[in-house]
Amino acid sequence: MVRTSKGGRPTLEAVAARAGVSRATVSRVVNGGAGVRDEVRERVRRAVTDLGYVPNSAARSLVTRRTGAVAVVIAEPEARVFADPFFGRQLRGISRELSAADIQLLLLLQETRADCDRVGRYLAAGHADGVLMFSLHRDDPLPAMAEASGLPTVYGGRPGWADTGRGPRPLYVDTDNRDGARQAVRHLRERGRRRIAVITGPLDQTSAQDRLDGYRDALAPAAPDPRLIADGGFTAQGGERAMAGLLAAAPDLDGVFVCSDLMASGALRTLRAHGRRVPQDVGVVGYDDLDPAAWTDPPLTTVRQDVEEMGRLMARLLLRRLRADAEAPGDELSSVVTAARLVVRESG
Amino acid sequence: MVRTSKGGRPTLEAVAARAGVSRATVSRVVNGGAGVRDEVRERVRRAVTDLGYVPNSAARSLVTRRTGAVAVVIAEPEARVFADPFFGRQLRGISRELSAADIQLLLLLQETRADCDRVGRYLAAGHADGVLMFSLHRDDPLPAMAEASGLPTVYGGRPGWADTGRGPRPLYVDTDNRDGARQAVRHLRERGRRRIAVITGPLDQTSAQDRLDGYRDALAPAAPDPRLIADGGFTAQGGERAMAGLLAAAPDLDGVFVCSDLMASGALRTLRAHGRRVPQDVGVVGYDDLDPAAWTDPPLTTVRQDVEEMGRLMARLLLRRLRADAEAPGDELSSVVTAARLVVRESG
């Protein structure tokens, strides 16, 4: 690769000199090449490859005010982010969609409160054109920071304030958690289960709350026995513990709806350790239908949500929003809620 | 938040005007504040907070030639990246170390060949100050691109050309895969296993090759029976299939060393499906000791490598390298190889 005499990377100027044209013309060629004579364009293209020219992104975004990157903010204080395949799948969907649009993915992990400031500063500094934000808990300060930074934002999972009327109306992608939960619990009932427990996620997340509401719906009009409700915190260990608690509080239970596959894997272990056979003694239904669900013993009946697709939808929504801001500011976009579907295997 | 009259974010100029000083002074305060009188510094600080000023990163890195970000490139064409907790853990280590240094993490996923160009362009465009690169396969074009971009690079796992003398001497962090494999296989032998098979990863990765070499070491001086070697591609499904193949080719096997926990989970399923009891009939040892290893039935004996720590080490090495380039260019850094340790559970 040929460099400029100054030893750094070649600049537009260098390419222009080599091609015998002005900077402006090179710029035009590099950015699409419209309105440049074929012969000149070819000359410039050759100069570009000869010199190994790559536009300097800082200089470009300084003037265009766009960075060609989107920040993905994951706010999980716990080790959960990487233990749960959920995030991975979603990231994958996002990554696919963004690379198709030649947009870069910036991953910002926020674990501590201090990280939160850092993330806020980062967003405000204009490193990204938009934000995808995940797995918010109630009272999370991040949405406010995103709002303050003025960046278009799409949420993964309905934010808590979405329907309260307070705050701006957020753009989000979610699955119909409540309906999925209803399907799961109805399925257990149809199989003859009478004492159906639930292991929930942290209830300050809407997805966890919605699934619990779905559980209630399916039992209505009867009110659920509070001894049949335990919080598993969306982790495998939490699932183990919650299951143990349930067995102690309600030894006669014959079904469990576990609000994530990861927790369900823990619950299955506890059941096995207590000598309960699945599905003969206790029916178990999970939620997510991530790969490991099919690998448990017995294979897990669960509620499928296409997580990768949700990631893709989030990215797509944000990209549309970015384009809309540039071209048709009035355009109203709306949130997406995808359907959930029961997948029956052997656990319940 | 107060904005400038032009509607955009406030600039240095605006802060300077409000504080009644020059741009240069504001810049000094923002970047540490050395050599500015206390009283002036306070005035500037107040102006900064009043206006909600945040430095524009593009402008800054245009002149400093640094971005305050490090790119993490994961080159996995398969769905493996997110199915295997391995990457997640490593990312987590990296993320921790980088945020402590207030450096941003840019995640670049490369799945297709086209992505490779995109990643190369991205790096060359100067979006990052350095690169962390993972899970390379032989003949991967990425290292060459990283090299060409002139960015300091640290590899996760010893790159294939590290000891060949060809190419530049790479900086990497790895575990002692060969020794870990030796420990695993020796353990199986000590437990009386005589026909020990191996399920390898893709052999164009050094980690997979090293583990296979360790397997050979432990059987030496006897040469391994080729019917006892199968490639599981580092995926759970691959592990299932490889195990089935081994059982068909060598029904008398009584031990398996599986080169990743994820593959081992697959192998256990296949063994169960074939009615082989673990560990009574067949002893199984995995590799990685990621969370799910303890959850299999029976819990997996495996080789522990502290993946998160490896991530941290990678980040630390890169950061040192970046500082070295800035301050003491002659400074020689060296790669790190961490120890592996057998963790005995119940599977073998």
Next chain:
DNA sequence: ACACGGCATGAGAGCGCTCTCAGATCTTCT
């Protein structure tokens, strides 16, 4: 009193790019 060194501050030049606008060139039509 003056010269001198040290410190705090400001003026101004650029970093590499995009984009507007005006000028140059080439068509095409009357």
Next chain:
DNA sequence: AGAAGATCTGAGAGCGCTCTCATGCCGTGT
């Protein structure tokens, strides 16, 4: 042939920041 229009190209002004260098100010030593 000349003018109107369309097409192509270049000059130049910034984008927001950092950093060098010159300048002004102070205290100290002679």
